[in-house]
Amino acid sequence: MQSKIMSKARESIKEIFPFKVYTFQIAELLVNITKHVLKPKHEVLTAEEKVKLLKDYNIVDSQLPRILESDAVAHYHGFGKGTVVKVTYDSELTGNHVTYRCTF
Incomplete structure (x- = not known):
């Protein structure tokens, strides 16, 4: 993602997927x-x-x-x-x- 994920979006991810999903900002993955x-x-x-x-x-x-x-x-x-x-x-x-x- 380009910016920080909102709390509602984070909760939705937990509800949609039965497994653990990690989210990263693009800046965290540059190095x-x-x-x-x-x-x-x-x-x-x-x-x-x-x-x-x-x-x-x-x-x-x-x-x-x-x-x-x-x-x-x-x-x-x-x-x-x-x-x-x-x-x-x-x-x-x-x-x-x-x-x-x-x-x-």
Whole structure:
């Protein structure tokens, strides 16, 4: 879309389609944020990997650092609530650094 979607139109989309539909403004799609050199690598964990991670650290998913559904990368990939993502940073200063985030 060229401009921001109105709330009535957003509600209509939810009523018309039985599946989740993501809308983007043209300006959001001019640059592929997943290919930017400063963006860390995001990988979605499978259900088994998520269970193993939570068991290894003896935590529940709400105790993981959060990534919002409205985050640019989460919105681009369509991460739903409760999705656990492995984020790999590669920096000259810190080297390889892995964190896990849960979508809220």
